[in-house]
Amino acid sequence: MDLEVTDHLLGTTRAVRRKLDLDRPVEREVLLDCLRLAVQAPTAGATQQWRWLVVRDQERRNRLGALFREVGTAYLDAKVADSPQRARTLASARHLVDIIERVPVLVVPCLLGRPHGGNDALSVFYGGIFPAVWSFQLALRARGLGSTLTSYHLEREAEAAEILGIPADVTQVGLLPVAYTTATDFKPAPRTPPEELTYQDSWGSPL
Numbered sequence: 689m690d691l692e693v694t695d696h697l698l699g700t701t702r703a704v705r706r707k708l709d710l711d712r713p714v715e716r717e718v719l720l721d722c723l724r725l726a727v728q729a730p731t732a733g734a735t736q737q738w739r740w741l742v743v744r745d746q747e748r749r750n751r752l753g754a755l756f757r758e759v760g761t762a763y764l765d766a767k768v769a770d771s772p773q774r775a776r777t778l779a780s781a782r783h784l785v786d787i788i789e790r791v792p793v794l795v796v797p798c799l800l801g802r803p804h805g806g807n808d809a810l811s812v813f814y815g816g817i818f819p820a821v822w823s824f825q826l827a828l829r830a831r832g833l834g835s836t837l838t839s840y841h842l843e844r845e846a847e848a849a850e851i852l853g854i855p856a857d858v859t860q861v862g863l864l865p866v867a868y869t870t871a872t873d874f875k876p877a878p879r880t881p882p883e884e885l886t887y888q889d890s891w892g893s894p895l
């Protein structure tokens with residue numbers, strides 16, 4: 689393993705909203721290459737209940753984008769920018785809401801079935817796709833594309849299902865706007881150091 693390259697990829701794969709190239713087409717092959725890597729991700733019992741809906745059609749992007757914008761705007765209007773970092777994230781999120789239907793590809797990761805049950809069942813259900821979603825995002829980044837995992841439109845999941853022809857027993861887990869990026873010099877984000885978040889043997893004892 690080339691640790692330098694691997695660590696750079698893992699440490700600099702950001703939510704990309706502003707630096708998306710809206711004019712450069714995204715090839716089917718590059719999407720399939722990234723999805724081929726994504727589906728190497730683990731699932732409980734190796735069940736692989738995922739499906740991936742790649743939305744390229746402009747009419748459908750417009751309709752999905754309208755839902756995204758309505759929910760996203762209401763969500764962002766209610767947020768307070770209580771730090772410069774937070775203000776930057778909110779401005780970036782607002783930008784994405786403004787341009788959503790112009791992003792060349794919108795990917796909706798889906799799971800067969802509907803969520804039900806307690807923490808154990810829900811953990812297995814959603815855990816059956818999010819590792820793959822993140823692998824997809826990493827694979828995109830390695831090829832010069834960017835994405836953001838978003839959840840706004842799930843508030844109107846049934847309407848999105850109607851736009852995309854998704855059956856009622858299938859669960860959408862998010863929406864990823866995907867495009868080539870206009871920059872590649874992404875940086876590690878400020879994060880609380882793991883030493884402050886990690887315990888050994890009992891809750892609160894430092895590692």
Ligand SMILES: Cc1cc2nc3c(=O)[nH]c(=O)nc-3n(C[C@H](O)[C@H](O)[C@H](O)COP(=O)(O)O)c2cc1C
Nearest residue numbers: 701702703704777780781784836837838839840877
């Ligand atoms: C489950 C989940 C849902 C998210 N939903 C949204 C969303 O609806 N809109 C958005 O702009 N970003 C969304 N994000 C992206 C986060 O805002 C982003 O990861 C966070 O700001 C940290 O930025 P970074 O990924 O560049 O480090 C979501 C991320 C996760 C993991």
